Amino acid sequence: MFVDELARFAAGVADARVTTIAETAAAPLRVEVRGRRGVGCSTVARALNRAGIAHGIRAAEVQGEFHPDADVLVYVVAEVVKPEDSAAVAAISTRHPVLVVLNKADLAGFAGEGPVAAARARCAEFAGLLGAPVEPMIGLLAALDDSDDAWAAVRELAAESPVPVEGRRRLLNFFDLFGTALALAAVGRGYSPAQLRALLRQVSCVDAVVAKINALAAELRYRRVLDAVAALEALAVCESGSEDRLGERIGQFLTHDDTVLSRLADAADLVDVAGLAARPQAGLVADGPDEHLSRAARWQRYSVDCSVSDVHRACAADIARGSLRLWSRAVGASR
Template identity: 40%
Template sequence: MSDVVGLPVRVRVVGRPGCGRRTVTRVLRGAGVAVVTSTAAADLDVHVFAETVKPEDRHALTTSPRPVVAVLNKADLTGFGGSGPVAAAAERCRLLSERVGVPVYPLAGLAAAAAVDDRILDDEMLGALRRLTVDPADLGSTDRFATGRHALPDAVRRRLLVDLDLFGIAHAVLALRNGADRTAVISALRQASALDGLLAGLEAAAAPVRYRRLTEEFGDSAAEEAVAARMAAAIDVVQAAGMTVDADVSAQAHLRRAVVWQRYSGGPVSRLHSRCGADIARGSLRLWERAGGIPEALP
């Protein structure tokens, strides 16, 4: 197998100035995503916007030559009420996805950065947050937190705002009040930031890229390794699209899966999904043969 097939899927972070491209880049790199700056080297675009999709965002999302995942950064500023700002942002992202035709995910960028960068939540920050659990400060606005009377030095409060903002401060303080240690605070920030939802979205968008690499590598080879690899990559693609693939390993299940996906491949689906269906069917038939399957009447 070539080195190209084994390369991680590379993303390029784009978007309008002021929407948090640097923060999102830092978050993705901290989470282990391969972020590149070269257009030629990128497999996916991550388009960052804030508040709403503007005409220039819509143009970029619909004209990119690569698959695109959009990120509503600063999701913690969406508005309060209900289940909180990030939940409200997630619903907005769902509606925007339907409108622009690409997946859109919310992200509270600063909280996510603190969750993936061990240098942010150091002893000074953690000590300041613990102080806030017993000596609350006014978190009603940035100005009130920064300038209100409190025992925390102004410089420490400014650092808390720069690194966590009010949203991250509030979630970290809540976690500490509930008995969290440093690791648990980081986990709480990660969950609150919606980072894992974005990473899952990137993984789903990467599935077709990996599949195309494999098909270019193996072509129509009937070798055992090629058939198994193409089937596995094809399953990732259709599952990323929300479909379920029967994972039963009995001979009957392999045959049934082959029939289902062969029919699917001939249906009104995209060329990519037609090829994936055919690869799942071929791989399933190979597994059926290896399991000692014998011809039988189909239901």
């Protein structure tokens, strides 16, 4: 990703202005979590923070007015969609990307393929009602901490050992009924604590929610790339001819192969999410010269199409530029 290349460059030049540009580009996504009382907003926020940290996501439950600096809004429902949910989603979707999370997906019923499958079917129905994407989640399982007492109690129950009533209550508070049944079955099959945690996280569907948040924020992240490049170009002009050669070093960074190809990769991600065309990244580096040149020509034509947005034109230009760089490499390697 471009932000990774920029972070390495900033560390090398040790200039406060470049560092600020890099930190702004790589700032975590600000995700606001809200919903009706009792649907589990705090649990969902805690789960997203735990699972999203590796993806640059910072979530917080928010009550009252929406913060104007939020990047993505997660609206939580449970079991049903009420009129107040529809009104809230309609109001916020005009200002921010919105993802609706159907929390407590384990309560969707055990018919057919199980509660998660039933919840997914319900999500499709809710998406039609709300006009926004809906993803299922079992927030309690995704937000689990590493309580040794709880894991020990699961092992004792699985071994049919007597567990005090208070211990059973704590276990249900920790895992809930569905999670407890799942944990007992897994431990009975010899799962280690690490394997059990991985299973519970998978069943919680939190990773799919994180992926959807990333998809909704793809254009915002790409705009950050464009803003960072513009800021670096302006700084390079101001520092041209300086003793530390900062302007020259910025120019070299912006035209370096790794930088150009990282922008190609970021642009390809946005193309995929926006559904502009067939994803150009599959087999990208392994393609031959003809494929690289054909891709460059196709996206260059798209980049001058006045009917598309400025962001999408910039995206197409990055793909064309990166493809030409790959073409040049491939031609050089074949000689």
